Amino acid sequence: MLTESRTKPPAGRRRPRIVGAALALLVAALPVTAAHAAPGAEAAAPQTLPALTDWTAGQGTYTFGDRTRLVADDIASRRVARTLAGDLRAAGHGTVPVTDGPARTGDIVVDVAPGREPLGTEGYELRAGQRLEITGAAETGAFYGTRTLLQLLARGDTIPAGRTVDVPRYPERGVGVCACYVHISTDWLENLVRDMAYRKLNQLLLEIKVKSDRHPEANTWGYYTKGEIRRLVALGEKYHVTIVPEINSPGHMDPWIENRPDLQLVDTDGKAQPSRLDVTKPEAFAYYKSLVDEYADVFPARWWHMGADEYMLGSDFAKYPHVLEYAREKYGPDATPQDAFIDFVNRVEAYARSKGKALRIWNDGLTGANTVPVAPGTTVEHWLNVKVRPSTLIAQGHPVMNAAYSLYLVRGGFHTNTRKLYDEQWDPRSFEGEKLTSSKGITGAKISLWPDNGRGETENEVARATAPALAHIAQVTWGAAHPDADYGAFTARAAAAGTAPGLRDLTRVPVADGTYTLADRAGRTPARTVRVARTPDGYATLTDSASGTCLETRSGKLTLNVPLQPGSAATWETCDPENTLQRWQLTRAPGGLTLTNAITRMTLDAGPDGGLAQYPPDQETPTTWTLTQN
Structure with a gap:
């Protein structure tokens, strides 16, 4: 669940940048469709996850662009449209205004129409043509239509014309x-x-x-x-x-x-x-x-x-x-x-x-x-x-x-x-x-x-x-249990769908690997020289340069193999790259950083006696630490 990198193209809306292996998966998953299907011609459904339960291809394409608006005429529709607007912005598609009708070419129309009873509370209809229309009988259905739209836009600003009615099998x-x-x-x-x-x-x-x-x-x-x-x-x-x-x-x-x-x-x-x-x-x-x-x-x-x-x-x-x-x-x-x-x-x-x-x-x-x-x-x-x-x-x-x-x-x-x-x-x-x-x-x-x-x-x-x-x-x-010929094709489908807008990148370490002086801003513990190294899962280890030992929390009664007692000590122990209790999440805070143990989820705090201990953040104000590069 990582946030994708974004970049700005030369003109028009921003769009996702997909790099490395993800790009190879994406390309492999692209359906082969004609941009302008002839009347009656069959075309593969655009790749989404879950897969669309049906798809009828139309002629031409829908294009998302600088003039696109979100058109919604009632309270429920506007709620869905406002959420979509925020997610479009988070996904790198720029600021899209929410307005009422009438719709024009390039707009996205969101409609909650209670009369569409066959759609149920979670189903929706999506139509792509000169404009793109999402209709649900209930607000939840219209919302799910917008999730499909976000996945389609993860592959570019052009969507093949067509229609789907998409209703879940299980509630x-x-x-x-x-x-x-x-x-x-x-x-x-x-x-x-x-x-x-x-x-x-x-x-x-x-x-x-x-x-x-x-x-x-x-x-x-x-x-x-x-x-x-x-x-x-x-x-x-x-x-x-x-x-x-x-x-x-x-x-x-x-x-x-x-x-x-x-x-x-x-x-x-x-x-x-x-x-x-x-x-x-x-x-x-x-x-x-x-x-x-x-x-x-x-x-x-x-x-x-x-x-x-x-x-x-x-x-x-x-x-x-x-x-x-x-x-x-x-x-x-x-x-x-x-x-x-x-x-x-x-x-x-x-x-x-x-x-x-x-x-x-x-x-x-x-x-x-x-x-x-x-x-x-x-x-x-x-x-x-x-x-x-x-x-x-x-x-x-x-x-x-x-x-x-x-x-x-x-x-x-x-x-x-x-x-x-x-x-x-x-x-x-x-x-x-x-x-x-x-x-x-x-x-x-x-x-x-x-x-x-x-x-x-x-x-x-x-x-x-x-x-x-x-x-x-x-x-x-x-939907269907087996929408693709094999598991490889299914994983390619999942990759093509992209990731949810607004995800926090929890693997980001805010300082580079290197040697630093670690000190608490209040001066309650002696400063020490440490080596900070990022772990493969996105945390950091802190190794004391003088002793070669690593910061760990291990004391107190174990619950599910985890020391969960507030106030229990954090100490410098023999380094072990497999020991998850030696991994720390570094988070920016005013004037420095807080250090949270990756497993216990308690913060590293400096005690009045100069010792180190772990506490829940609502029990003790987390200590602010500074890392000054040597």
């Missing part, structure tokens, strides 16, 4: 991100939102920790401030990406209850389980409800995701006999421990529904060992092959999303094999353990990014690894 086209233990920078998440929208993906499902006002004891690092979340949600609304929050429960609750032993599940040996909420305790449910309420202040999405996966991971209900007692007391002598778990899910469902939100859960807890059914209408995200199959869930009336393990990317671990999936013509009907013949009841599919080995890859490495999977999931959830 949910998603990316799941666990920002649940480790912290992922908001810059990275904002890039992801823009990239998703550019490819017509519409759901970002975030397992995320928001800094709590009601439960300050839960504010261990990894959290996001409410201001950060509001900005992310606002960007999602602008780009028609719904941000769906998740607080996983009743398992994987340790980010929230590690300091609340009164809410933890306790086994027959008296051992508390910090990751498991005791579903039999009324105060545990009250605690979870209070978190739902607090999240509702910053997440307007109509869904609530409670996870509900792996509650008995590495254990079994037999170690917790009081759970069975609870279930039988509530549901009778034939009840099972699983019923207590389902009971908790259903109570969350009822509470979420009272807040105007529909519930989503993972599938692995639905083993068939329960006598109490899951509340109807609960969306099930199917990732694991268990006894209760997707077809059964659909028959029971549950919307089912395909979140197959084959679509996962795990930091430092398993990565989805996009080439294999493409060659097999995988589509959202292909679940773990079952292939369905119909798409009825399937809401769509998503890729999932997990931080199981949090230091295994940096954010920039994750972005690079995710790019092929992002393109593939966009294609298979919007």
Whole structure:
């Protein structure tokens, strides 16, 4: 997700400059079409991602130029047009005015026409001729038409004349991100939102920790401030990406209850389980409800995701006999421990529904060992092959999303094999353990990014690894699973589509490699001579010139192999190019730079005792550092 370089041609609008290997891919992907197709002649559809679901060639071309305007006559259309104008500017196409009609040659017309019901809420029609017209029955559809236009303009200012009606096959086209233990920078998440929208993906499902006002004891690092979340949600609304929050429960609750032993599940040996909420305790449910309420202040999405996966991971209900007692007391002598778990899910469902939100859960807890059914209408995200199959869930009336393990990317671990999936013509009907013949009841599919080995890859490495999977999931959830003859042609299509306008280049290091004097502006630590070197993934290492050691953060309790304690020390250790904890993001700040660890996402701060420590930026004002070249 890198921002492309831009340059200014001799005259007219600015346009992207594409260099190196990307140019070779682009040229290879160019369709062979006639500039002026004869009446009735067939021409290949222009290359976009997702591929256009149909294309009827016309005569001539549409040309984007200096006199082009964006014509929009109503409030919804103007919102779409203003977003497009900003993206055209960010993509290097200059400043294009937004105006009302009538349209003239060379204009781009954006229209939201509710009467076009066959287009649904997300489909659009695009017509290219003397002017270019984008029509949606709803604002979202018109917006997606503008994403197609941006991709067409990524290849030049001339677009072949023609018409397409482009409607998605599935309503949910998603990316799941666990920002649940480790912290992922908001810059990275904002890039992801823009990239998703550019490819017509519409759901970002975030397992995320928001800094709590009601439960300050839960504010261990990894959290996001409410201001950060509001900005992310606002960007999602602008780009028609719904941000769906998740607080996983009743398992994987340790980010929230590690300091609340009164809410933890306790086994027959008296051992508390910090990751498991005791579903039999009324105060545990009250605690979870209070978190739902607090999240509702910053997440307007109509869904609530409670996870509900792996509650008995590495254990079994037999170690917790009081759970069975609870279930039988509530549901009778034939009840099972699983019923207590389902009971908790259903109570969350009822509470979420009272807040105007529909519930989503993972599938692995639905083993068939329960006598109490899951509340109807609960969306099930199917990732694991268990006894209760997707077809059964659909028959029971549950919307089912395909979140197959084959679509996962795990930091430092398993990565989805996009080439294999493409060659097999995988589509959202292909679940773990079952292939369905119909798409009825399937809401769509998503890729999932997990931080199981949090230091295994940096954010920039994750972005690079995710790019092929992002393109593939966009294609298979919007249109045909196999639009090109082979995977090479598909990757060329993805390259030709370009990158989303406005992406931040998070691989940019603001100083050149070299030897510098590192000092904090307040003079709290001794200055030292360091060698700064850019890493292949776009961070920097700092090596002490005297000792040959590298700056690293390593102290404190590890979570997912990452030291996440605010205030823990940063020290000079033996250099290791594979050690991601020795990589730092250098960011310009007034009077100097801030240094943020690439993995912990905490800033390097100078303490009053002269020591170095890492802190979240909302807990300590980040130290400003200077690098003076020697």
